[in-house]
Amino acid sequence: MKAVYQLTRPALLWQLLMVMAVLLPHSLRLPWWLPLMTLGALGWRLWVHLGRTSFPHWSVKFMMAVTAGIGVIMSIGRGNGPELAVALLFAGFSLKLLEIYKRRDALVLIYVAYFLAATELLFGQTLLHALYVGLALLLITAALNAVYQSERHPDFWRPLRASVRLLLPALPLMVVLFVLVPRIGPLWYAPLAREEARTGLSDTLSPGDVSRLTGSSEVAFRVEFDRGRPPRPAELYWRGLTYDRFDGRRWQAESDRALLPSAQQRPASGALLRYRITQEPSGQPWVYGLDYPVAAPWPLRMQANQTLRAPSKIRQRVDFALESRLSSQSDQPLSTFQRQRYLALPETGNERARALALSWRAEDASTEGLVARALALYGAAFRYTLTPERLGADSIDEFLFDTRKGFCGHFASSLTFLLRAAGVPARIVGGYLGGEWNPYESYLVVRQFEAHAWTEVWHEGRGWVRIDPTAAVAPERIEQSAEQLLSTQPGFLADTPLSPVRFGHIGWITALRMRTDALNFVWHRWVLSYQLRQDTLLQKLFGELTLWKLALALLVPFSLVLGWVALGLLRQRRPRAKDPVDAALLGLSARFERRGLGRRPGEAVGAYADRVALARPDLAPLIGTVARLYEQLRYAQVGEARLQRAYQAAVRACVRQL
Amino acid sequence: MTAAWRRRIGARARRWALGRHEPARTLTLTQNRVFIFPTRAGFWFLFTALVILLLGINYENNLVYAVSFVLLSLFVVSILHTYSNLAGLSITALSARPCLVGENAEFELLLRAGRRRTYEALQLSWIEQVPVNCDLIDDTERRVRLYAPATERGWWRPGALLIETHYPLGLLRAWTWLETDFRALAYPRPLAGGLLPPGVGSGERGTVASGRGSEDFAGLETYQKGMSPRHIAWKQLAAGQGLHAKQFVDHADEQLWLDWTFWPELETEQRLSRLCYWTLRLAEQGVEYGLRLPGVEIAPGSGGRHRHQVLRALALHGQASQ
Numbered sequence: 013m014k015a016v017y018q019l020t021r022p023a024l025l026w027q028l029l030m031v032m033a034v035l036l037p038h039s040l041r042l043p044w045w046l047p048l049m050t051l052g053a054l055g056w057r058l059w060v061h062l063g064r065t066s067f068p069h070w071s072v073k074f075m076m077a078v079t080a081g082i083g084v085i086m087s088i089g090r091g092n093g094p095e096l097a098v099a100l101l102f103a104g105f106s107l108k109l110l111e112i113y114k115r116r117d118a119l120v121l122i123y124v125a126y127f128l129a130a131t132e133l134l135f136g137q138t139l140l141h142a143l144y145v146g147l148a149l150l151l152i153t154a155a156l157n158a159v160y161q162s163e164r165h166p167d168f169w170r171p172l173r174a175s176v177r178l179l180l181p182a183l184p185l186m187v188v189l190f191v192l193v194p195r196i197g198p199l200w201y202a203p204l205a206r207e208e209a210r211t212g213l214s215d216t217l218s219p220g221d222v223s224r225l226t227g228s229s230e231v232a233f234r235v236e237f238d239r240g241r242p243p244r245p246a247e248l249y250w251r252g253l254t255y256d257r258f259d260g261r262r263w264q265a266e267s268d269r270a271l272l273p274s275a276q277q278r279p280a281s282g283a284l285l286r287y288r289i290t291q292e293p294s295g296q297p298w299v300y301g302l303d304y305p306v307a308a309p310w311p312l313r314m315q316a317n318q319t320l321r322a323p324s325k326i327r328q329r330v331d332f333a334l335e336s337r338l339s340s341q342s343d344q345p346l347s348t349f350q351r352q353r354y355l356a357l358p359e360t361g362n363e364r365a366r367a368l369a370l371s372w373r374a375e376d377a378s379t380e381g382l383v384a385r386a387l388a389l390y391g392a393a394f395r396y397t398l399t400p401e402r403l404g405a406d407s408i409d410e411f412l413f414d415t416r417k418g419f420c421g422h423f424a425s426s427l428t429f430l431l432r433a434a435g436v437p438a439r440i441v442g443g444y445l446g447g448e449w450n451p452y453e454s455y456l457v458v459r460q461f462e463a464h465a466w467t468e469v470w471h472e473g474r475g476w477v478r479i480d481p482t483a484a485v486a487p488e489r490i491e492q493s494a495e496q497l498l499s500t501q502p503g504f505l506a507d508t509p510l511s512p513v514r515f516g517h518i519g520w521i522t523a524l525r526m527r528t529d530a531l532n533f534v535w536h537r538w539v540l541s542y543q544l545r546q547d548t549l550l551q552k553l554f555g556e557l558t559l560w561k562l563a564l565a566l567l568v569p570f571s572l573v574l575g576w577v578a579l580g581l582l583r584q585r586r587p588r589a590k591d592p593v594d595a596a597l598l599g600l601s602a603r604f605e606r607r608g609l610g611r612r613p614g615e616a617v618g619a620y621a622d623r624v625a626l627a628r629p630d631l632a633p634l635i636g637t638v639a640r641l642y643e644q645l646r647y648a649q650v651g652e653a654r655l656q657r658a659y660q661a662a663v664r665a666c667v668r669q670l
Numbered sequence: 671m672t673a674a675w676r677r678r679i680g681a682r683a684r685r686w687a688l689g690r691h692e693p694a695r696t697l698t699l700t701q702n703r704v705f706i707f708p709t710r711a712g713f714w715f716l717f718t719a720l721v722i723l724l725l726g727i728n729y730e731n732n733l734v735y736a737v738s739f740v741l742l743s744l745f746v747v748s749i750l751h752t753y754s755n756l757a758g759l760s761i762t763a764l765s766a767r768p769c770l771v772g773e774n775a776e777f778e779l780l781l782r783a784g785r786r787r788t789y790e791a792l793q794l795s796w797i798e799q800v801p802v803n804c805d806l807i808d809d810t811e812r813r814v815r816l817y818a819p820a821t822e823r824g825w826w827r828p829g830a831l832l833i834e835t836h837y838p839l840g841l842l843r844a845w846t847w848l849e850t851d852f853r854a855l856a857y858p859r860p861l862a863g864g865l866l867p868p869g870v871g872s873g874e875r876g877t878v879a880s881g882r883g884s885e886d887f888a889g890l891e892t893y894q895k896g897m898s899p900r901h902i903a904w905k906q907l908a909a910g911q912g913l914h915a916k917q918f919v920d921h922a923d924e925q926l927w928l929d930w931t932f933w934p935e936l937e938t939e940q941r942l943s944r945l946c947y948w949t950l951r952l953a954e955q956g957v958e959y960g961l962r963l964p965g966v967e968i969a970p971g972s973g974g975r976h977r978h979q980v981l982r983a984l985a986l987h988g989q990a991s992q
Contacts, residue, residue, distance in 0.1 A: 094729075119711055119714070119840070123714060123715065123718045126718055126722070126737075126741060127718060127721060127722060127725075129737065130722045130725060130726075130734050130737040130738070131725070131734075133731055133733040133734050133737065134725075134729055134731060134734070137731070137733055141733070142733055142736075145733070145737065149737070149740060153744065153839070156839050156840065157838050157839060159840065160791060160836055160837050160838060160839060160840045161790065161791060161837070161838075162790050162791040162803065162805040162807070162837075163791075163803060164803060164804070164805055165790075165805055165807050165808075174838050177751075178744055178747055178748060178751065178838065178839070179740070179744065181743075181747050182740055182743035182744045182746075182747050183740070183743070185739075185742075185743035185746060185747070186736060186739040186740045186742075186743045189739040189742065189743065190732070190735065190736055190739055193735070193739070195727075195730075195732075195735075196727060197727075197730070198727060198728045198729070198730060199724070199727060199728055539732055539733065539736075540732055540733070541732070542732045543730065543732065570746070574746070574747070574750060577747060577750050578750050578754070581750060581751065581754040582754055582757060582758065598810075613696065613760075613762045613764075613780045613782055613811065
């Protein structure tokens, strides 16, 4: 025969707590009305619990479910698979709250809660996320335990303790599984379609755009070098994309199709540099490599402009192993098509700049000469600032002849314009310059405020050559870290006034910041992208990996942990009574046990005393007193303290005489 | 269909498990007595872990992998916890209270915490009966009363005792079947009706000088003309059982004999049931009564002990009494 279990009060409370813990992080991402509905359902369920109202009729629940389903689909749209699935689960989960009454209902809710807690990690994978989900698992497990705890002794805190005792040994087992279980690729294509405005370079550049990024200290990417230390700061030009087309106001990166892979420009000289880049989600497909990447590892593609591109926009942290050479050499001529592209300018506009370029060309037609003149101009009369004045329609002219204050974007775009106007193929390169060396884990952090733009010029017989006009104005931008230079500028880190990067002059804050970042990086390296390192690690641990070694590696830690748990659970523990009167009697009985005179199960104290007295007449008066006092204590209302003392004394005397 | 199969397999497993151990008065649960297997909820839990694993595989999300592994490990750890929630527990059969066939016999058990101090959410039941929940949380021993309907007269054994637990997470069920040496005396099922033949009092000791009195009700007899109308049994008349007169005996001659030969038209079991009915009836009235069965004679008397003696003789009639 089956008994029907209703939930106890603690079980219900744990359910509600668990629901809140699981839904809280999701609720920030979902349509605003969904968490409100959940709160409503929670309130209703509590109200039912307090006996103020009853469970809703099934038709009401049905209507609510249909409405919520349609609402979710309408407000999220069917394109976003995981978002939609999570939102639908969320809605169903909230409505299920109105049904929990019996054990089975609670189990459905709990199992879905485990799943929802896991889906949280699809949206964020920081250490903080992991800790939060760990906490949620603890609460869900407590809720599960509360469902099964004794109905006769319901208790609110006991489930939490049980949950801790269960999860603590589960953690080492989890780690063993995590290390050993082989990772396989996705079984079917499941995109995490989340369009999110990310900080980072965009595919258009208007002078002054880059300064927007100096407001942010967010990490763009991190780099580990195979041979430890990175190259000199002045060589850390991270190329991401080139801006090739100019419409008079802004520069535009070429579309994918225009940049078909070409075998033309291969980096030909310079030391080979191997490094691994870990890029933060940027919402863009560009991968930043030191100039110039040698080859594109799968799944990246090498573009004709020698930049690397991911197959889709980068929405999760990704890892790539890259190789670069620090100088480029190419004796291939530029194709007509490319020459046209890198010389193209709007028909009209910026006439003064065009005239200047033509006058320079008339004096000295060589590329070197033109570049030298331009740089000399910048060095003589321009100032570097993060807060330049706004420019009008002929932005290049205004910058070159009027304001003469600007940021790397201004310099790069005006130089490129001048060179093209003078008939020299040129392009703007967008990327980052520099990076901060983290000594704790030996890697380089490149932050958003290190975004930079510079120019590349085509030299016949040499290929593309990097010219950084900003260096002519503010050479310290190239030699120092951006942080050192920029921290004197008013616009620097304007968006994050409390960023620890601001307090670089305080030693311990910098150390703390670097340690935190190192922790984050280790987290990424060893946990989030573990599949990339699993083979190497297992090889290092076990050498040649055989099946029996793997089985052994699984079994040995498992049996150790489980043995330890079993020991804790089954260890002989003396029965301990809470009541001192019972405790004394238990102690007495334990002493007598050795002479075969222990108290039998269920034996009344009086009967026990009689039996002892019969076997040991010498003890008869003492044990009699014990029994009499015991009974008095059990039924007495007054004079307890005095009785207690007498009783304990009698027990002691009894033991002594024995 | 599946339910029937499951029941058959269950019965089989139970017989096998019970065959491995002798019945005893006190039993301690050790590992060769405790069985453990995932519950349906446990399989759903594993399914949930699998779905989470698929999520992790598909999104190449190592943290989701980790969640799945936590659930798997939790399952493994809870095997030990569930087992230890039974292991070391000792059960003593204390007493059994007699009952009538068809009623619930009461059995008292003593649970004693052995090695561990706490046992939570244990369920005890006789096979196919409603389970009783109990815990050993704050105390080391606890008495538990279990009830089971007696189906046969005589020494009645309730069958195997099932002790099970799903604690702490309901993922696994640990259980054991115990053949206790428990038995309860089941008195015959009372069969109402019949009349005590007039003048059943024994003349020997002159306790019932006359079968007729006016003080205590002793039964019914067919109404005959000339009987006092005050003695008409109206209730029986209203029930359509014909006209009867209530028969009374005087206090002076209260001793009655219940005799095996009173209702020759009845089968053995029915006869015992009828005797049981009258025993209960007479005991209620405080009349002194004796019992004569083939080979058994119990002198008239009254009181609880006497009543039990008489009923016991009825219960064990024709059985080897132990």
